[in-house]
Amino acid sequence: MTSVEEPARPGERIRDAARTRAEILDVATQEFARAGYDGARVDEIAARTRTTKRMIYYYFGGKEQLFTAVLERAYGVIRRAEQQLDVDHLDPVAAIRRLAELTFDHHEQHPDFIRLVSIENIHEAHHIAGSEKLGKIGSPALDVIRRILASGQESGLFTADVDAVDLHAMISSFCFFRVSNRHTFGALFGRDLLDPAQRAHYRTMLGDMVIAYLTAERAAD
Amino acid sequence: MTSVEEPARPGERIRDAARTRAEILDVATQEFARAGYDGARVDEIAARTRTTKRMIYYYFGGKEQLFTAVLERAYGVIRRAEQQLDVDHLDPVAAIRRLAELTFDHHEQHPDFIRLVSIENIHEAHHIAGSEKLGKIGSPALDVIRRILASGQESGLFTADVDAVDLHAMISSFCFFRVSNRHTFGALFGRDLLDPAQRAHYRTMLGDMVIAYLTAERAAD
DNA sequence: TCAGCAATGTACGAACCAGTACGTTAGCTA
DNA sequence: TAGCTAACGTACTGGTTCGTACATTGCTGA
Numbered sequence: 001m002t003s004v005e006e007p008a009r010p011g012e013r014i015r016d017a018a019r020t021r022a023e024i025l026d027v028a029t030q031e032f033a034r035a036g037y038d039g040a041r042v043d044e045i046a047a048r049t050r051t052t053k054r055m056i057y058y059y060f061g062g063k064e065q066l067f068t069a070v071l072e073r074a075y076g077v078i079r080r081a082e083q084q085l086d087v088d089h090l091d092p093v094a095a096i097r098r099l100a101e102l103t104f105d106h107h108e109q110h111p112d113f114i115r116l117v118s119i120e121n122i123h124e125a126h127h128i129a130g131s132e133k134l135g136k137i138g139s140p141a142l143d144v145i146r147r148i149l150a151s152g153q154e155s156g157l158f159t160a161d162v163d164a165v166d167l168h169a170m171i172s173s174f175c176f177f178r179v180s181n182r183h184t185f186g187a188l189f190g191r192d193l194l195d196p197a198q199r200a201h202y203r204t205m206l207g208d209m210v211i212a213y214l215t216a217e218r219a220a221d
Numbered sequence: 222m223t224s225v226e227e228p229a230r231p232g233e234r235i236r237d238a239a240r241t242r243a244e245i246l247d248v249a250t251q252e253f254a255r256a257g258y259d260g261a262r263v264d265e266i267a268a269r270t271r272t273t274k275r276m277i278y279y280y281f282g283g284k285e286q287l288f289t290a291v292l293e294r295a296y297g298v299i300r301r302a303e304q305q306l307d308v309d310h311l312d313p314v315a316a317i318r319r320l321a322e323l324t325f326d327h328h329e330q331h332p333d334f335i336r337l338v339s340i341e342n343i344h345e346a347h348h349i350a351g352s353e354k355l356g357k358i359g360s361p362a363l364d365v366i367r368r369i370l371a372s373g374q375e376s377g378l379f380t381a382d383v384d385a386v387d388l389h390a391m392i393s394s395f396c397f398f399r400v401s402n403r404h405t406f407g408a409l410f411g412r413d414l415l416d417p418a419q420r421a422h423y424r425t426m427l428g429d430m431v432i433a434y435l436t437a438e439r440a441a442d
Numbered sequence: 443t444c445a446g447c448a449a450t451g452t453a454c455g456a457a458c459c460a461g462t463a464c465g466t467t468a469g470c471t472a
Numbered sequence: 473t474a475g476c477t478a479a480c481g482t483a484c485t486g487g488t489t490c491g492t493a494c495a496t497t498g499c500t501g502a
Binding site for chain 2: 120183
Binding site: 276279 | 478479480
């Protein structure tokens, strides 16, 4: 998440539309992720920027549109991370593991993003549905998965006729759950899924799971 | 004043503490699941029961305690379902698949429960932490997993030295994500993970994934 | 250099909402 | 059957919160 940090010259009124807008987005991301859509306070967001509530309405129109803008930027971040993935030089097994690890790392490093997505699901993806941007962004990861799967299936390394979207769901579910359900899981089972000491263990476990699924023999679907 | 359209019985003031309490819990479950903790309205819950807001405070003390009571009951339901699981007569592979399918089915049949857990995670499991009941309930599913794993590892069917809590996390993540992230996943990838036509497919996929992981050969951890 | 607009600040209002003060009644029991 | 109390209803309040009317200032182009 890009952060805007410029020396604030106190007393002076500085005009910088881009900076003001970006700063509002930064703080709003934190506040929405912290408290959920209804729990978030517009006044609180305003108080934590160098500008006022008036500017939130000036730039975004309202709380609802602000949340949509926050979502759009958060999805943009992960999409860009996925675009930088380069696995064409790897064999299918290594490539899939690499992709899974990128997802694992990104989710772990962006808990706010996970919370925003959870919140958006509570609201039944209403904001995504109403967003021009989010409606038509594809997933670079999905294209990568498709290529790897085709290659792996062609060479006979992967036994299953697995669908790319399904595999993406499988990888995402593990990575997402680990972050999204950290607190209830920890409270009920006494294990912190984000314990740094366990990080490598779960990262390996994810890769093992996916590879085992892709290479296991089983009855046709 | 007599009203023609007024039903004979519901107009009367009936006293039934247990029924009133249960009705409040029912409606509160729906309302919290629908709108989240902060989005839920105590007035709305009251309006949809046959009693008044006063009774919510009379029986539960406040919104916060009401939500905790809702969570306690929701967790009680899944705990009881898990207790009825009987897989001792099955071989380890079939037993694990059966357990995974029970989780799959329960999550699918209780989307409100999934939403409540998502909401509780947004609030960092604060209510679970403050609940006597929820703090110390174990998970019957976990005991079952432990027994099956021990049996499977002893007989050599399962190659890996897999931990029960980890396996529970793996199974839960897939089942939970399918319901919790249905809306954003559907909006972004155009696929409804709860499409009835795909139900058997995903149910099989889950079992295949878990069995593949448990039986695959791999380097020691 | 100054007009005009983009950008910003202040103060306020109307609606909402959790929680409560106070009054009432059903049904049990002595 | 009187009286007691758990169970219930009504009406209100105090604080909160989204949103806006109105005022102001910095920047830029003609």
